[in-house]
Amino acid sequence: MPRVFFATDLHGSEVCWKKFLNAAKFYGADILICGGDMTGKAIVPVVSENGHFSVALGGERQTVPAEQVAEIENNIRRKGYYPLRMSVERLHELDQDAGKRAACFQEVMLEGVERWMGMAAEKLHGTGVRVFVCPGNDDELEVDEVVRRSDFVELGEGRLVDIDGFSMISTGWSNPTPWKTHREDSEEELAQRIDAMASQVPDQSRAIFNLHCPPYKSGLDEAPAIDADLKLLHGGRALRPVGSTAVRAAIEKHQPLLSLHGHIHESKGAIKIGKTLSINPGSAYEEGMLMGAVIQLDAKKGIKSYQLVNG
Amino acid sequence: MADTTMGTAARPALFLRNATGLVKAWSTFDAFVYSFWSVNLVTLGLYGMSFVYWQPDGNLLASILIFGVLTTFLVVTYAMLVSVMPRTGGDYAWQSRVLGGGPGFVLSITGWWFTLFLWAPIYANILNVQFFLPLAYTLGWKDVATFFTSQVGVFVSCLIVLAFVSVVVTLGMETYARIQKICFWVGIVGLVVVCGLLLFASQQDFQNAFNREAASLFGASGNAYQTTIDLGTKAGYAPHDFSYFALGPVFLVMPFLAFYLLWPNWGATLYGEVRGAKDIRKPFWSMFWGLWVTIGLVVLVLVLTVKTMGWTFYNAANAAWFNNLYYGGDAPPVATWPYPVMFAGFLVDNHLFQALLILVMGLWFFGWAGTLFLSSTRVIFAAAFDRVLPSWAANISTGRRVPYGALILMIVPSLVLSAVWAFKPDFQAVFLDATAVLALTFLATTVAAIILPWRRKDLYDASPIASYKVAGIPAITIVGVITAAFLVFMLWEWSFNPDNLYGTTFSKTLNSVYYFVATYVVAIVIYVVAYFVRRNQGIDLSRIHHEIPVE
Numbered sequence: 084m085p086r087v088f089f090a091t092d093l094h095g096s097e098v099c100w101k102k103f104l105n106a107a108k109f110y111g112a113d114i115l116i117c118g119g120d121m122t123g124k125a126i127v128p129v130v131s132e133n134g135h136f137s138v139a140l141g142g143e144r145q146t147v148p149a150e151q152v153a154e155i156e157n158n159i160r161r162k163g164y165y166p167l168r169m170s171v172e173r174l175h176e177l178d179q180d181a182g183k184r185a186a187c188f189q190e191v192m193l194e195g196v197e198r199w200m201g202m203a204a205e206k207l208h209g210t211g212v213r214v215f216v217c218p219g220n221d222d223e224l225e226v227d228e229v230v231r232r233s234d235f236v237e238l239g240e241g242r243l244v245d246i247d248g249f250s251m252i253s254t255g256w257s258n259p260t261p262w263k264t265h266r267e268d269s270e271e272e273l274a275q276r277i278d279a280m281a282s283q284v285p286d287q288s289r290a291i292f293n294l295h296c297p298p299y300k301s302g303l304d305e306a307p308a309i310d311a312d313l314k315l316l317h318g319g320r321a322l323r324p325v326g327s328t329a330v331r332a333a334i335e336k337h338q339p340l341l342s343l344h345g346h347i348h349e350s351k352g353a354i355k356i357g358k359t360l361s362i363n364p365g366s367a368y369e370e371g372m373l374m375g376a377v378i379q380l381d382a383k384k385g386i387k388s389y390q391l392v393n394g
Numbered sequence: 395m396a397d398t399t400m401g402t403a404a405r406p407a408l409f410l411r412n413a414t415g416l417v418k419a420w421s422t423f424d425a426f427v428y429s430f431w432s433v434n435l436v437t438l439g440l441y442g443m444s445f446v447y448w449q450p451d452g453n454l455l456a457s458i459l460i461f462g463v464l465t466t467f468l469v470v471t472y473a474m475l476v477s478v479m480p481r482t483g484g485d486y487a488w489q490s491r492v493l494g495g496g497p498g499f500v501l502s503i504t505g506w507w508f509t510l511f512l513w514a515p516i517y518a519n520i521l522n523v524q525f526f527l528p529l530a531y532t533l534g535w536k537d538v539a540t541f542f543t544s545q546v547g548v549f550v551s552c553l554i555v556l557a558f559v560s561v562v563v564t565l566g567m568e569t570y571a572r573i574q575k576i577c578f579w580v581g582i583v584g585l586v587v588v589c590g591l592l593l594f595a596s597q598q599d600f601q602n603a604f605n606r607e608a609a610s611l612f613g614a615s616g617n618a619y620q621t622t623i624d625l626g627t628k629a630g631y632a633p634h635d636f637s638y639f640a641l642g643p644v645f646l647v648m649p650f651l652a653f654y655l656l657w658p659n660w661g662a663t664l665y666g667e668v669r670g671a672k673d674i675r676k677p678f679w680s681m682f683w684g685l686w687v688t689i690g691l692v693v694l695v696l697v698l699t700v701k702t703m704g705w706t707f708y709n710a711a712n713a714a715w716f717n718n719l720y721y722g723g724d725a726p727p728v729a730t731w732p733y734p735v736m737f738a739g740f741l742v743d744n745h746l747f748q749a750l751l752i753l754v755m756g757l758w759f760f761g762w763a764g765t766l767f768l769s770s771t772r773v774i775f776a777a778a779f780d781r782v783l784p785s786w787a788a789n790i791s792t793g794r795r796v797p798y799g800a801l802i803l804m805i806v807p808s809l810v811l812s813a814v815w816a817f818k819p820d821f822q823a824v825f826l827d828a829t830a831v832l833a834l835t836f837l838a839t840t841v842a843a844i845i846l847p848w849r850r851k852d853l854y855d856a857s858p859i860a861s862y863k864v865a866g867i868p869a870i871t872i873v874g875v876i877t878a879a880f881l882v883f884m885l886w887e888w889s890f891n892p893d894n895l896y897g898t899t900f901s902k903t904l905n906s907v908y909y910f911v912a913t914y915v916v917a918i919v920i921y922v923v924a925y926f927v928r929r930n931q932g933i934d935l936s937r938i939h940h941e942i943p944v945e
Binding site: 094098101102105106109110120124125126127128130139140143144158161162164174177178184185187188220221257260262263264300302306307308309313314315316317318319320321322323324346348351352353354355367369370371372373379387388389390391392393394 | 427567792852856931932940
């Protein structure tokens with residue numbers, strides 16, 4: 084029976100993606116599922132001038148010779164940021180023009196995803212391991228096409244797929260967030276999106292709901308409270324449930340065997356909602372740590388065991 | 395060429411896109427309030443300092459300042475750990491990831507879970523002596539006061555504390571944070587009033603007021619002020635001038651101060667939930683100012699107390715009270731714990747004002763005590779998610795999101811120990827060790843910090859503190875060694891002080907030794923049982939924190 088490794092919210096961390104691919108061998112997993120939000124949140128300009136490169140990382144600006152740039156770029160990728168070499172003029176242009184900045188972001192993100200797809204094929208092709216990716220609300224819609232083009236990695240979004248007799252449905256769409264990201268639905272629309280897939284599942288007792296957004300008030304969805312200005316309240320100690328009521332209703336209605344979530348990095352946990360085991364492994368991509376869940380599926384028991392790990 | 399179009403300083407360090415979780419940093423003041431409460435000047439500080447008469451040769455002010463400097467290293471150590479691994483669980487997560495799952499579980503669970511059972515009755519005792527009793531005496535409710543001094547009354551007080559902390563956990567931190575802020579500002583106003591009373595009154599005014607209220611509220615006759623000093627001296631207190639200084643005894647006072655000054659990092663178990671925590675400055679300054687503002691206020695309150703009440707009276711009153719309580723000595727004229735707030739209130743000849751002052755200053759208790767189990771529930775959650783504890787330990791209710799599993803694990807043992815506290819006074823030495831065991835937990839975390847750059851090089855190198863080095867040695871290692879030396883000194887004194895100065899010397903308090911050895915054994919047993927049970931389920935607990943190879 085398949086052993087699943089699930090991780091999510093890698094946010095551009097190349098170290099985490101490499102660990103994700105290596106998790107198959109490390110945990111003996113047959114199925115790798117990346118739950119969404121693959122792409123990074125920031126571009127770090129590596130500015131070329133006078134034969135040197137200058138970069139500001141962690142609040143400190145440093146100037147390095149050309150031969151050290153690759154190391155700096157690796158360090159930037161490790162944190163989930165995109166290093167981008169550019170001239171001072173290009174830096175100025177991007178700083179001034181939001182449109183060009185957005186286009187630049189899309190270019191580096193799609194290039195990054197394409198590179199990741201290539202790495203997956205190179206590492207795991209022929210091993211029998213299946214890799215699923217379902218872009219999340221922070222991933223632009225164009226990411227899907229890049230994944231679709233991969234001849235190895237399988238796109239999960241909006242599909243019902245069979246995993247050795249278990250059915251998995253996936254969506255990276257979330258309920259509305261204060262950031263107005265790329266894949267946000269109203270709760271009603273999200274419910275329809277999930278139900279359209281869930282209704283095709285032949286046997287809910289062998290179903291996996293891979294839904295990026297966690298269920299509301301599940302303990303997997305507790306995020307620091309913020310005000311309208313996106314400022315953390317009460318020293319960041321006050322938590323609020325921000326999950327989706329549609330996701331919760333879908334789980335309560337269909338009672339799948341397993342539901343996999345992400346989205347709220349701080350809200351790591353595993354809980355039961357009725358018969359369903361719901362997991363959010365959390366994310367610590369900035370540390371280069373891959374938080375994940377190893378789930379051993381079983382023909383009779385459904386889930387033989389599960390474990391949250393910090394790889 | 396370059397800087398003609400855009401100066402280096404004006405260049406953007408990075409371009410951010412619109413993405414979930416990109417928030418503006420939390421207010422340092424908000425986090426400061428939490429840290430300030432942790433080293434609670436009134437609730438913990440006044441109570442903790444009432445024991446320093448046991449070391450009269452130690453200059454209290456010097457000891458407080460040295461303690462502050464050394465605890466600052468603890469603050470730096472924890473701030474650095476927060477910035478490397480800002481994850482929920484704090485001590486448990488850091489120890490597990492650096493020292494290993496088993497040692498991490500045993501060391502942190504004994505401190506953050508088992509030892510906090512003891513703090514419920516300790517808090518109840520403080521609630522009694524700082525709130526119920528002075529309020530009852532001031533209002534002339536003698537029966538109420540008598541009840542709360544009885545064993546049943548002490549147990550009821552424990553139940554009130556447990557009910558209060560359970561309600562806070564149920565309400566959630568957002569609601570309690572609002573309550574805390576109100577308590578903070580009103581409590582500060584109360585402290586200003588106390589300081590004002592002490593500032594503008596002379597020592598003669600205080601003596602007259604004390605004698606008047608001792609007679610009015612407690613039925614004492616004659617010069618109660620002098621009688622209190624005489625009883626304190628008779629109890630063994632050897633008076634020294636407030637400015638008396640001898641280096642060695644200064645350090646021996648520090649384990650008493652740990653009761654309140656060692657906790658500016660209390661909220662570190664929660665920083666993992668804060669996205670801004672990776673910025674070392676925020677957690678550092680929050681904890682730093684929490685510690686040092688408190689120290690500043692302690693110095694102010696002490697100086698004013700010495701000026702108006704008298705240093706000899708302050709210590710003698712405590713000596714007389716504890717001599718009566720523990721050794722059956724003569725009862726002091728004011729037959730309750732010498733609460734400086736109550737004494738300051740005596741300066742106003744109005745019982746309603748005095749009661750109001752006690753009520754207002756009681757907010758220092760209610761603004762802080764509610765967080766008693768908050769960190770514990772986080773640690774229990776983390777252990778449950780690691781499958782060391784059963785999954786039900788992390789269950790929360792659907793409606794109000796009450797973590798009932800963790801609450802049961804905290805409250806049931808606390809109830810048992812509260813009963814022990816109330817009805818078995820000879821077992822109370824165990825409770826004196828509550829500070830020491832938490833210090834041991836901090837020491838384990840500090841050891842993790844010291845070896846972090848080598849043991850988890852991957853995490854360290856990726857962190858913002860990787861560039862902080864002194865003579866090539868990682869700064870976290872250096873501050874960790876200093877912190878460890880400080881903690882080891884106090885642990886040594888608590889455990890082996892030949893005079894049993896702190897009431898915790900191993901050879902004199904075998905009950906405590908047995909109790910705490912038992913807690914470590916229980917923690918080891920839980921981990922070992924979990925290890926084999928999980929192995930039978932196909933789960934290898936040892937791999938939780940194993941790093942996946944990158945290449």
